[in-house]
Amino acid sequence: MSDDSRPAPAAAARTAVVIPAAGRGVRLGPGAPKALRSLGGTPMLIHAVRAMAASRAVSLVVVVAPPDGAAEVKSLLDAHALPERTDFAVVPGGESRQESVRLGLEALPPGYDIVLVHDAARPLVPVDTVDAVIEAVRDGAPAVVPALPLADTVKQVEPAAVPGAPEPVVATPERARLRAVQTPQGFDRAALVRAHETVAGDVTDDASMVEQLGLTVVVVPGHEEAFKVTRPLDLVLAEAVLARRRLNDGF
Ligand SMILES: Nc1ccn([C@@H]2O[C@H](COP(=O)(O)OP(=O)(O)OP(=O)(O)O)[C@@H](O)[C@H]2O)c(=O)n1
Numbered sequence: 492m493s494d495d496s497r498p499a500p501a502a503a504a505r506t507a508v509v510i511p512a513a514g515r516g517v518r519l520g521p522g523a524p525k526a527l528r529s530l531g532g533t534p535m536l537i538h539a540v541r542a543m544a545a546s547r548a549v550s551l552v553v554v555v556a557p558p559d560g561a562a563e564v565k566s567l568l569d570a571h572a573l574p575e576r577t578d579f580a581v582v583p584g585g586e587s588r589q590e591s592v593r594l595g596l597e598a599l600p601p602g603y604d605i606v607l608v609h610d611a612a613r614p615l616v617p618v619d620t621v622d623a624v625i626e627a628v629r630d631g632a633p634a635v636v637p638a639l640p641l642a643d644t645v646k647q648v649e650p651a652a653v654p655g656a657p658e659p660v661v662a663t664p665e666r667a668r669l670r671a672v673q674t675p676q677g678f679d680r681a682a683l684v685r686a687h688e689t690v691a692g693d694v695t696d697d698a699s700m701v702e703q704l705g706l707t708v709v710v711v712p713g714h715e716e717a718f719k720v721t722r723p724l725d726l727v728l729a730e731a732v733l734a735r736r737r738l739n740d741g742f
């Protein structure tokens with residue numbers, strides 16, 4: 492068969508990323524909103540944006556800024572070198588992560604059939620993890636999460652009525668079947684939009700909303716360096732990982 496007689500390859504679905512970055516970072520301690528705090532001299536958010544734009548499959552990144560910080564975030568994006576092949580937009584966020592993601596989704600133009608949602612608080616995720624998530628969505632999964640096995644045993648407890656009181660253990664789930672879930676989480680856009688339109692109640696990630704629709708969520712290998720900067724010690728670790736990368740890269 493000559494090259495000319497082959498069917499044209501199906502155009503790859505275009506991929507956009509929503510980065511919720513509107514949180515305060517209460518658990519990190521007092522200071523600027525977490526996404527705007529420095530990691531190696533650069534705002535954490537810029538690391539997260541670069542991590543997403545490092546994937547050649549990503550053509551649009553929508554940053555969901557702190558509600559009163561959209562102008563500051565726009566200036567930050569303008570002030571830092573970012574790949575020219577990627578478009579960037581900024582929208583103000585909401586009261587909860589869930590609301591911020593919804594606002595980011597509403598800002599997406601037509602033409603992006605795959606959507607990733609990535610925490611600004613996971614600034615060091617490697618591009619191979621981003622690409623693995625996108626590939627699994629392209630292969631047909633409605634929702635994909637990167638995840639790692641657990642190192643600790645997990646107990647389910649009856650939460651104490653009084654803070655600090657001992658909590659009775661009610662179950663010990665089988666650790667081998669548990670996974671600690673990271674971002675970016677990847678979605679068929681229509682499934683994620685439907686989930687955000689129909690699922691109510693508190694959830695801690697987007698994939699669980701798609702799960703509640705009865706759709707399949709699959710896991711791909713996560714990465715140790717995709718950890719979430721939540722508490723002060725996480726920032727120490729992030730600085731160390733970044734310093735090691737810079738040493739290895741020779742700058
Ligand atoms: N109203 C909110 C709350 C959180 N996030 C984002 O969701 C991601 C994960 O949330 P988390 O790590 O819990 O961040 P914070 O809410 O800032 O942390 P904390 O709970 O310690 O205040 C972060 O990138 C955060 O900016 C958001 O966009 N809008």
Ligand SMILES: C[C@](O)(CO)[C@H](O)COP(=O)(O)O
Binds near residue numbers: 610
């Ligand atoms: C989405 C997430 O990062 C997956 O592990 C996580 O659930 C976010 O939790 P947070 O308490 O809002 O940081």
